[in-house]
Amino acid sequence: MTQETQNRTSKPALDALEAMMTRNSVPARLLCEPAPDGADLETILETAMRAPDHASLRPWRFLIIRGDARQKLGQLFADALCRRDPLADNASREKELNRPMRSPLIVAVCAEVIENNPKVPVVEQIVTVGAAAQNMMNAAHAMGYAAIMLTGKNAHDPHVKRALGLQPKDEIVGFLYFGTPEGDIRPKRRPAAAEFVREWTGEEAGLSDRPSLPLNPGVGPAPPAFHRDPAAGPGTDPMTCAAAQSHPDRSER
Numbered sequence: 579m580t581q582e583t584q585n586r587t588s589k590p591a592l593d594a595l596e597a598m599m600t601r602n603s604v605p606a607r608l609l610c611e612p613a614p615d616g617a618d619l620e621t622i623l624e625t626a627m628r629a630p631d632h633a634s635l636r637p638w639r640f641l642i643i644r645g646d647a648r649q650k651l652g653q654l655f656a657d658a659l660c661r662r663d664p665l666a667d668n669a670s671r672e673k674e675l676n677r678p679m680r681s682p683l684i685v686a687v688c689a690e691v692i693e694n695n696p697k698v699p700v701v702e703q704i705v706t707v708g709a710a711a712q713n714m715m716n717a718a719h720a721m722g723y724a725a726i727m728l729t730g731k732n733a734h735d736p737h738v739k740r741a742l743g744l745q746p747k748d749e750i751v752g753f754l755y756f757g758t759p760e761g762d763i764r765p766k767r768r769p770a771a772a773e774f775v776r777e778w779t780g781e782e783a784g785l786s787d788r789p790s791l792p793l794n795p796g797v798g799p800a801p802p803a804f805h806r807d808p809a810a811g812p813g814t815d816p817m818t819c820a821a822a823q824s825h826p827d828r829s830e831r
Contacts, residue, residue, distance in 0.1 A: 597720035615683070637704075641743075642683070643685070648678040659674045677732075684754065687752050687754055691749060707751045729752050
């Protein structure tokens with residue numbers, strides 16, 4: 579955290595775990611000046627370089643959009659809307675024009691996809707860029723700023739992608755809106771991690787403690803399914819496992 583940020587926010591930097599546990603997305607309309615810039619923005623972008631990156635492909639690309647460029651982005655969004663829907667009314671077009679004006683800084687997070695890579699499929703490249711975006715939002719929060727990642731139709735529109743310098747194969751993973759939160763941020767209620775976790779021991783797959791070649795590969799008991807116990811109340815472990823019903827065609831698993 580730079581001295582510049584300390585002067586702006588009057589808050590000490592959060593440690594890594596606290597930043598991750600307390601981060602919340604803030605609506606773009608509630609993000610105001612100051613937005614990260616200078617050394618602060620450089621630090622936030624540097625955290626993106628720490629994202630997991632199979633084969634070091636570095637597929638991330640970032641477009642900084644601020645000042646008058648936000649109006650041009652709004653014009654691009656409005657043009658894209660009219661291309662998608664020539665009958666769009668003025669209110670819808672006005673909404674697109676004003677969309678980027680809600681916060682002082684936008685970073686378009688893009689993936690420059692390498693197709694047919696023998697080691698890294700496209701989905702892994704997209705995940706890498708998503709992890710980079712998460713690092714950036716955590717860093718901004720730790721430094722006293724706030725952010726939200728938005729997508730919508732503009733993130734998948736070929737006209738928008740082309741205007742941002744992307745090829746058809748590339749992807750806009752999201753638009754990160756940055757600024758300083760206006761007022762207090764209300765914490766978002768989060769689910770318990772236990773709802774989405776179970777321990778796998780291999781027994782449900784018919785695997786013994788000593789590895790051996792299966793006689794009939796692909797045939798074995800079905801794995802337990804995740805489901806919540808509706809009777810579980812707050813503060814209790816809502817995760818239970820139930821054996822899934824056998825499927826007549828195991829090849830579909």
